[in-house]
Amino acid sequence: MNEHESATAVVTGAASGLGKDIAEELAAKGYTVYGTTLSSEPASGNPRIVLSRVDITNPDAVRIWAANVAAKSGGKVNLLINNAGILTPGPLELVPLDAIRQEFEVNTFAPLTVVNAFLPQLRAAQGRIVQISTISAAFPMAFNAPSAASKIAVEALMKAYRTELHRFGVEVTIIQPGSMLTGGPTKSAALLGELTNTLTDDQREHYGEALARFAAGFNDGQAKGLTSAAAAVEVVDIAERTPAPSTATIGDDAAQLVQFLSSSTPEEQDALRLTLA
Numbered sequence: 586m587n588e589h590e591s592a593t594a595v596v597t598g599a600a601s602g603l604g605k606d607i608a609e610e611l612a613a614k615g616y617t618v619y620g621t622t623l624s625s626e627p628a629s630g631n632p633r634i635v636l637s638r639v640d641i642t643n644p645d646a647v648r649i650w651a652a653n654v655a656a657k658s659g660g661k662v663n664l665l666i667n668n669a670g671i672l673t674p675g676p677l678e679l680v681p682l683d684a685i686r687q688e689f690e691v692n693t694f695a696p697l698t699v700v701n702a703f704l705p706q707l708r709a710a711q712g713r714i715v716q717i718s719t720i721s722a723a724f725p726m727a728f729n730a731p732s733a734a735s736k737i738a739v740e741a742l743m744k745a746y747r748t749e750l751h752r753f754g755v756e757v758t759i760i761q762p763g764s765m766l767t768g769g770p771t772k773s774a775a776l777l778g779e780l781t782n783t784l785t786d787d788q789r790e791h792y793g794e795a796l797a798r799f800a801a802g803f804n805d806g807q808a809k810g811l812t813s814a815a816a817a818v819e820v821v822d823i824a825e826r827t828p829a830p831s832t833a834t835i836g837d838d839a840a841q842l843v844q845f846l847s848s849s850t851p852e853e854q855d856a857l858r859l860t861l862a
Contacts, residue, residue, distance in 0.1 A: 589615035593658040593710070596620040597641055597699060598669030599634070602767040603717070606817035607666060608634050614821070619654045621669065641669055641695040644702075651702035661710035662703050664824055667696040667739075668717045672732040674777045674803070676792050685731045692735035697742055704755075711754030715824045716743045720761045720839040723846060724854070727862040728799045747831060756829035760820060761843075763836030764810030774804055795862065802861075811836050 594611045598604035599620025608618045612633035621639040635657075639650045654662065670692045673684045700707075700714060707714065718736045725733035740759050747757035777800050784793060811819075816835055823833045834840050846854065 592616045592663040594618045594664040596666045603813040604668040606813045610817045610821045642690045644698050647698050647702045662706035663710045663712045666715045674728050675780050677730050688731040688735045693738045696739050707755050708753045714757045716759050718759050718761050720763050758829050759832045761834045763839030764806035766810045767813040
């Protein structure tokens with residue numbers, strides 16, 4: 586019998602990309618996985634993965650989903666992975682404020698809503714929460730500010746959860762991935778290309794060359810990044826470590842950046858950031 590045969594996991598954004606591969610990796614280990622999708626036809630093809638159409642930015646929808654999971658899981662969730670997220674690249678001057686607000690809705694407020702909805706089940710199981718963040722939260726750079734800011738905010742929430750929930754036996758881990766070859770970055774690259782193609786003459790004069798360099802670096806990093814399947818294996822490995830780490834990275838580029846940040850001065854870090862702008 587698999588050691589996780591009776592364990593329950595919850596994964597947001599489980600229909601595609603990294604979330605789908607995380608769900609499949611957990612199912613292969615014996616977990617019953619409850620995941621969210623925005624698809625109108627929630628079907629995974631795996632009997633251990635149950636997908637529900639849930640808008641995680643809607644608190645009422647999340648509460649209903651959590652109640653449905655509780656009815657099937659016996660009221661216990663062993664692992665919650667907040668994976669769903671979006672990335673809207675571009676100069677802050679040009680990114681619509683509504684797009685930045687939406688980034689915070691999905692990347693910051695939705696994880697807060699999901700955690701609170703499942704806390705009774707996590708307490709009952711003395712379970713674990715894993716928040717998928719980004720290495721950009723450790724080193725914000727030009728044209729990536731909305732994502733970095735929303736992830737910095739959610740990391741602050743998760744660090745507070747880690748201290749508040751430890752007394753209940755619920756542990757919290759933040760994972761900061763580097764570049765990944767997944768659907769999310771592909772969508773972001775498309776948005777970046779669309780933005781570049783619609784610049785006015787003045788905007789192109791101000792940002793054209795810098796955006797082109799950013800896009801080239803972004804696309805190159807994505808091409809060299811971990812596949813979602815490889816990243817999912819690492820996510821699940823980190824999620825099952827004892828004791829639970831407070832923060833972990835995925836990918837060589839993320840590890841190298843953390844090493845640089847730990848061995849450099851704020852002035853050196855600022856110089857690098859300005860060089861990359």
